Amino acid sequence: MTARPANAHQARLLRMLRDEGPNSRAQLGDQIELSRSKLAVEVDRLLQTGLIVADGLAASRGGRRSHNLRLAPNLRFLGIDIGATSVDVAVTNAELEVLGHLNQPMDVREGPVAVFEHVLAMAAKLRSSGLVEGFDGAGIGVPGPVRFPEGVPVAPPIMPGWDGFPVREALSQELGCPVMVDNDVNLMAMGEQHAGVARTAADFLCVKIGTGIGCGIVVGGEVYRGATGSAGDIGHIQAVPDGRACACGNRGCLEAHFSGAALARDAMDAASQGLSAELASRLETHGTLSAVDIAAAAAAGDTVSLDLIREGGTRTGQVIAGLVSFFNPSLVVIGGGVTGLGHTLLAAIRTQVYRQSLPLATGNLPIVLGELGQNAGVIGGARLISDHLFSPA
Amino acid sequence: MTARPANAHQARLLRMLRDEGPNSRAQLGDQIELSRSKLAVEVDRLLQTGLIVADGLAASRGGRRSHNLRLAPNLRFLGIDIGATSVDVAVTNAELEVLGHLNQPMDVREGPVAVFEHVLAMAAKLRSSGLVEGFDGAGIGVPGPVRFPEGVPVAPPIMPGWDGFPVREALSQELGCPVMVDNDVNLMAMGEQHAGVARTAADFLCVKIGTGIGCGIVVGGEVYRGATGSAGDIGHIQAVPDGRACACGNRGCLEAHFSGAALARDAMDAASQGLSAELASRLETHGTLSAVDIAAAAAAGDTVSLDLIREGGTRTGQVIAGLVSFFNPSLVVIGGGVTGLGHTLLAAIRTQVYRQSLPLATGNLPIVLGELGQNAGVIGGARLISDHLFSPA
Numbered sequence: 001m002t003a004r005p006a007n008a009h010q011a012r013l014l015r016m017l018r019d020e021g022p023n024s025r026a027q028l029g030d031q032i033e034l035s036r037s038k039l040a041v042e043v044d045r046l047l048q049t050g051l052i053v054a055d056g057l058a059a060s061r062g063g064r065r066s067h068n069l070r071l072a073p074n075l076r077f078l079g080i081d082i083g084a085t086s087v088d089v090a091v092t093n094a095e096l097e098v099l100g101h102l103n104q105p106m107d108v109r110e111g112p113v114a115v116f117e118h119v120l121a122m123a124a125k126l127r128s129s130g131l132v133e134g135f136d137g138a139g140i141g142v143p144g145p146v147r148f149p150e151g152v153p154v155a156p157p158i159m160p161g162w163d164g165f166p167v168r169e170a171l172s173q174e175l176g177c178p179v180m181v182d183n184d185v186n187l188m189a190m191g192e193q194h195a196g197v198a199r200t201a202a203d204f205l206c207v208k209i210g211t212g213i214g215c216g217i218v219v220g221g222e223v224y225r226g227a228t229g230s231a232g233d234i235g236h237i238q239a240v241p242d243g244r245a246c247a248c249g250n251r252g253c254l255e256a257h258f259s260g261a262a263l264a265r266d267a268m269d270a271a272s273q274g275l276s277a278e279l280a281s282r283l284e285t286h287g288t289l290s291a292v293d294i295a296a297a298a299a300a301g302d303t304v305s306l307d308l309i310r311e312g313g314t315r316t317g318q319v320i321a322g323l324v325s326f327f328n329p330s331l332v333v334i335g336g337g338v339t340g341l342g343h344t345l346l347a348a349i350r351t352q353v354y355r356q357s358l359p360l361a362t363g364n365l366p367i368v369l370g371e372l373g374q375n376a377g378v379i380g381g382a383r384l385i386s387d388h389l390f391s392p393a
Numbered sequence: 394m395t396a397r398p399a400n401a402h403q404a405r406l407l408r409m410l411r412d413e414g415p416n417s418r419a420q421l422g423d424q425i426e427l428s429r430s431k432l433a434v435e436v437d438r439l440l441q442t443g444l445i446v447a448d449g450l451a452a453s454r455g456g457r458r459s460h461n462l463r464l465a466p467n468l469r470f471l472g473i474d475i476g477a478t479s480v481d482v483a484v485t486n487a488e489l490e491v492l493g494h495l496n497q498p499m500d501v502r503e504g505p506v507a508v509f510e511h512v513l514a515m516a517a518k519l520r521s522s523g524l525v526e527g528f529d530g531a532g533i534g535v536p537g538p539v540r541f542p543e544g545v546p547v548a549p550p551i552m553p554g555w556d557g558f559p560v561r562e563a564l565s566q567e568l569g570c571p572v573m574v575d576n577d578v579n580l581m582a583m584g585e586q587h588a589g590v591a592r593t594a595a596d597f598l599c600v601k602i603g604t605g606i607g608c609g610i611v612v613g614g615e616v617y618r619g620a621t622g623s624a625g626d627i628g629h630i631q632a633v634p635d636g637r638a639c640a641c642g643n644r645g646c647l648e649a650h651f652s653g654a655a656l657a658r659d660a661m662d663a664a665s666q667g668l669s670a671e672l673a674s675r676l677e678t679h680g681t682l683s684a685v686d687i688a689a690a691a692a693a694g695d696t697v698s699l700d701l702i703r704e705g706g707t708r709t710g711q712v713i714a715g716l717v718s719f720f721n722p723s724l725v726v727i728g729g730g731v732t733g734l735g736h737t738l739l740a741a742i743r744t745q746v747y748r749q750s751l752p753l754a755t756g757n758l759p760i761v762l763g764e765l766g767q768n769a770g771v772i773g774g775a776r777l778i779s780d781h782l783f784s785p786a
Contacts, residue, residue, distance in 0.1 A: 145753055154753065155752070155753050203617075203619065219612050219617060220612075224596075226720060226754070227596055227721050227722055227723035227757075228753060229721070230754045231719065231721035232719065232721075233753070233754065234715075234718060234719055236750075236751050237714075237719065238715065241634065319715070321630075322627075322630040322712070323719055325623075325627060326608065326625065326630065326716055326719070326720075327624055327719075328618075328622070328623045328624035328625075328626070329619070358626055358629050358641065360538055360547065360548050360621060360626070361621065361626065363621065364621070
């Protein structure tokens with residue numbers, strides 16, 4: 001795909017076809033508020049570029065039946081979601097439906113060169129599956145702050161070796177298509193907005209609790225990235241005055257008290273101190289513990305695990321309560337690996353937010369788990385690159 | 394003024410003339426990216442409405458000299474800033490320059506009817522000064538959350554009697570012109586953005602510390618109000634776990650530990666406990682203490698007052714630190730009555746934010762006092778109503 005829309009009307013038509021699927025000229029005309037003749041001009045130009053195709057006749061609305069239009073069926077986007085300990089790569093069509101999805105364990109600390117070898121091998125595998133001839137664009141998320149205009153990670157705490165690495169440029173050369181780079185949390189927010197629980201929300205927060213903890217901020221339907229791309233970096237908001245030492249040099253940061261990493265550490269401490277037979281036995285079997293073990297132990301009734309989840313939810317809820325008072329969102333989505341802890345976690349977060357935020361801000365505020373799981377990030381990646389390609393060049 | 398711009402181009406021309414002053418057709422054409430002929434059409438229509446007037450010849454750029462254009466010189470906006478204990482009313486021209494400004498002590502708890510009597514009397518006084526024939530619109534700020542589309546205060550904690558009162562409608566009838574209503578903190582942010590320290594900032598926070606404490610949030614140059622109009626309500630973010638009881642029913646809210654009201658209470662406690670001779674003597678003279686007394690006592694070297702200011706600044710800084718990590722603003726403005734405490738307060742806030750927020754978010758972050766003092770709110774009010782009137786009807 002080399003063509004891009006020539007103007008804002010064309011861009012809007014492309015995004016409508018992406019978000020709402022194939023549609024008739026008549027319906028598109030109603031929605032876009034263009035005169036019939038102007039719409040015809042823009043549609044014809046898009047048909048010439050090959051970005052959209054005619055797709056049979058639409059249902060009659062009385063009078064002449066109008067043609068259905070859809071995005072080119074051979075368009076393919078790549079969504080890449082790099083986590084701290086695994087990577088997801090998926091290919092979507094132009095409507096951002098996932099056609100193939102691979103996941104692989106990986107350590108982001110291996111650095112960009114090693115990680116990109118994995119990613120390119122996974123992309124090649126998806127390509128060889130026959131679903132894809134080539135990629136028209138790729139959107140990639142990394143677990144740290146990104147200088148968005150350049151697509152470069154900047155001072156990412158859990159990604160040594162990535163600071164300043166030209167991710168966008170390097171990956172674009174390797175893949176031979178346009179690439180956009182963003183924070184993994186922003187990708188999750190975009191995914192849940194496109195196809196998940198936030199479909200109808202304009203102003204919402206998406207809190208991702210994985211190895212670390214971060215927050216995607218959406219204002220008026222657009223991701224808000226802040227002055228230097230670090231907006232939503234809530235892992236180092238103080239949750240406990242004079243609390244635990246954090247890797248950032250401060251004390252009491254939320255991430256030091258609750259995150260996938262903190263939870264694993266707490267669980268291993270409890271196991272080795274003999275506080276939980278359930279956790280001790282799992283530690284012996286696996287040699288280590290993760291959120292998955294704690295979720296399983298909690299499900300089996302282990303009170304130490306339940307307490308760890310509740311306390312973590314309360315800490316997280318304290319921080320979210322402040323953000324809710326400040327930002328007054330219409331929705332809070334909780335996502336990330338730790339959501340396997342499920343409703344025990346959610347209940348603790350909700351209790352704290354509803355208790356501590358002002359009633360005016362929480363009156364109609366749903367706090368819910370994300371719907372898309374591991375698909376959120378890759379769909380968000382496809383959305384990111386399609387937003388770029390479906391805007392005037 | 395009954396005319397409104399007919400389309401987005403005309404609206405943009407009006408706002409450019411408001412924000413940048415009189416300009417030549419040629420310069421406007423360069424900035425607005427309209428063809429010469431299309432610009433001429435829109436300018437002619439605006440001249441016909443009387444919203445703009447021709448104003449002499451512009452300096453030559455070679456070739457034919459172009460006419461200067463400016464907003465109608467007889468346009469008058471009213472900015473009204475209702476505080477907890479005083480009210481400001483000012484009249485501006487179309488460029489939002491203050492032509493007359495009145496301030497009067499007043500208790501917002503008297504309720505809307507009594508307060509509006511003051512406001513209308515002040516407006517009449519400004520009118521009788523000869524500066525004004527009539528008002529073309531008014532923007533009003535109230536110290537509590539507002540349902541913005543309807544212009545109605547909603548559950549304002551320090552304004553009993555205002556809940557659900559149709560401020561916009563009532564004042565519009567009395568004044569005989571369009572009225573817009575917003576939170577006082579949002580008005581301060583708009584004022585500092587139009588004519589103060591935030592002129593070049595797109596994403597910034599404006600923290601107002603008066604009787605209470607609140608925060609104006611500007612995203613991409615526009616005030617962000619949140620899902621239900623309560624965004625920026627930071628006075629009830631928890632600053633001290635298990636801290637002081639707050640009027641809202643929780644403990645440890647920022648406002649319970651630092652605000653004009655909390656500071657006055659602390660100072661009176663210190664005076665009556667004999668901890669500060671300076672404060673005790675002022676209490677005896679005035680019968681009460683306010684931020685002004687504490688500022689004066691601190692300037693005279695009173696260590697109790699200095700400690701109160703520093704501790705309040707630290708508490709405020711703790712909360713702002715979290716907001717800076719979350720929102721990654723390009724600027725933080727501190728305003729409101731308590732800014733009379735000056736650089737002692739600012740230093741305490743800065744210390745805490747720079748210590749506690751992530752370096753990536755604070756790297757280039759100025760934290761400064763507002764520039765406009767009591768003018769910020771009234772200029773913000775004029776800006777609010779002009780934004781409304783200078784948008785397509």
